[in-house]
Amino acid sequence: xxxxxxxxFAENLDKSDPLASYRERFLIPRSENGETWVYxxxxxxxxxxxxxxxxxxxxxEDWAKLGVEGHFHGRNPWFHYHKFxxxxxxxxxxxxxDEVVVMNQLTVNLHxxxxxxxxxxxxxxxxxxxxxxxxxxxxxxQSQVEFxxxxxxxxxxxxxxxxxxxxxxxxxxxxAIHQHGSELALVFFSGVQYYTGQCFDIPAITxxxxxxxxxxxxxxxxxxxxxxxxxxxxxxxxxSWCSYKYLNSGxxxxxxxxxxxxxxxxxxxxxxAGWWGHKEDVRFKMxxxxxxxxxxxxxxxxxxxxxxxxxQRASLDIFSxxxxxxLADKTSKLTPYLRFLLEDAKSKNPxxxxxxxxxxxxQGCQLSLLTNENGKALFDFLTSQNIICxxxxxxxxxxxxxxLYNSYKDCWKVGxxxxxxxx
Ligand SMILES: *Cc1c(COP(=O)(O)O)cnc(C)c1O
Numbered sequence: 031x032x033x034x035x036x037x038x039f040a041e042n043l044d045k046s047d048p049l050a051s052y053r054e055r056f057l058i059p060r061s062e063n064g065e066t067w068v069y070x071x072x073x074x075x076x077x078x079x080x081x082x083x084x085x086x087x088x089x090x091e092d093w094a095k096l097g098v099e100g101h102f103h104g105r106n107p108w109f110h111y112h113k114f115x116x117x118x119x120x121x122x123x124x125x126x127x128d129e130v131v132v133m134n135q136l137t138v139n140l141h142x143x144x145x146x147x148x149x150x151x152x153x154x155x156x157x158x159x160x161x162x163x164x165x166x167x168x169x170x171x172q173s174q175v176e177f178x179x180x181x182x183x184x185x186x187x188x189x190x191x192x193x194x195x196x197x198x199x200x201x202x203x204x205x206a207i208h209q210h211g212s213e214l215a216l217v218f219f220s221g222v223q224y225y226t227g228q229c230f231d232i233p234a235i236t237x238x239x240x241x242x243x244x245x246x247x248x249x250x251x252x253x254x255x256x257x258x259x260x261x262x263x264x265x266x267x268x269x270s271w272c273s274y275k276y277l278n279s280g281x282x283x284x285x286x287x288x289x290x291x292x293x294x295x296x297x298x299x300x301x302x303a304g305w306w307g308h309k310e311d312v313r314f315k316m317x318x319x320x321x322x323x324x325x326x327x328x329x330x331x332x333x334x335x336x337x338x339x340x341x342q343r344a345s346l347d348i349f350s351x352x353x354x355x356x357l358a359d360k361t362s363k364l365t366p367y368l369r370f371l372l373e374d375a376k377s378k379n380p381x382x383x384x385x386x387x388x389x390x391x392x393q394g395c396q397l398s399l400l401t402n403e404n405g406k407a408l409f410d411f412l413t414s415q416n417i418i419c420x421x422x423x424x425x426x427x428x429x430x431x432x433x434l435y436n437s438y439k440d441c442w443k444v445g446x447x448x449x450x451x452x453x
Contacts (some may be wrong), residue, residue: 040442072432076278081344118346124260128325136272161188196387211242221253227388227396279342304331360433371445395430
């Protein structure tokens with residue numbers, strides 16, 4: 031598409047946007063003078079769906095009226111509550127229903143998945159991952175390899191971008207997997223890199239891992255609800271994601287996991303067990319001897335946190351209505367439009383300098399701007415204009431126009447602010 035920086039251009043795109051009305055289903059914060067924020071932080075904490083409060087009220091009322099009876103006689107029986115989320119969560123990641131369960135939180139789930147899928151053997155115990163991964167992932171991986179008696183520096187191979195480059199080349203990743211193949215137990219990557227916005231080639235990485243006899247796992251914190259995913263078809267072994275970024279489920283809310291059927295339907299796959307993963311029809315018989323539910327559900331430990339799930343359900347319903355293909359289609363226009371406006375403002379305003387380090391071919395919402403010494407002042411100026419982005423030390427501004435609730439006009443306003451910035 032040929033973009034231009036006129037306000038009419040943005041207005042016309044909003045008028046012809048088939049998803050424009052979805053913005054009405056969210057609560058968008060306002061400043062004290064009543065002006066609606068341009069909220070570009072959906073990569074960090076998504077906005078509240080209007081349906082969240084009603085869903086939560088239903089469960090609070092049932093608890094008030096029914097007490098323990100709510101487990102089986104509530105309007106949405108709590109005994110089954112996690113299942114109300116399964117189908118929509120599975121659709122988001124391209125999985126079969128029995129490959130997905132909503133449970134716990136992201137880092138907790140990574141540990142549980144590594145228990146099952148990081149099975150080091152003498153001579154084949156290493157994990158290959160991106161350098162500069164999200165800290166929680168680094169800590170999880172480090173503690174896992176140390177738990178198995180290895181050192182981080184020996185057992186973990188971190189891939190760095192080439193000298194002078196900000197992101198990894200796909201071909202370098204695949205080459206490294208083959209180069210270290212005989213020693214690799216696991217290849218573990220994010221789906222979308224949290225700092226740079228780079229989208230990794232999940233199917234190619236998975237294939238390469240399998241070719242060398244390793245498993246492939248992914249942290250989809252920044253990928254789920256953002257880019258199209260086909261985890262089953264891509265033969266990914268396992269993945270986990272959080273729900274409070276693009277999934278708009280609220281701070282710290284319950285996360286999700288994917289476990290491919292080839293592992294999930296095998297009751298011999300090792301795992302840590304708890305009563306909620308026990309075979310459902312005999313769960314309340316309280317017997318000795320763990321029999322897992324088939325599929326990812328057999329990894330559950332504790333009974334489901336219903337209030338958080340009630341909130342998440344409001345958001346997943348919106349995703350089901352809109353559909354990931356339509357959202358990805360809007361992103362394929364909205365994010366390049368913002369990129370165009372930022373570059374256009376930079377070319378016209380000598381007070382501005384930055385480099386967008388997010389690769390042009392990245393399919394997601396996020397743009398990461400590597401700024402110069404004026405970066406923090408620029409960020410503060412944007413905030414003063416009710417444009418909410420996030421600042422990552424040492425000098426990156428991340429912004430993510432989200433197709434569910436950001437408009438083309440939002441992007442245009444950001445371009446205007448960039449044009450007006452003075453040092
Ligand atoms: C946001 C994020 C996390 C956060 O982990 P929690 O357990 O939800 O606190 C972990 N990994 C990545 C890649 C993230 O982007």
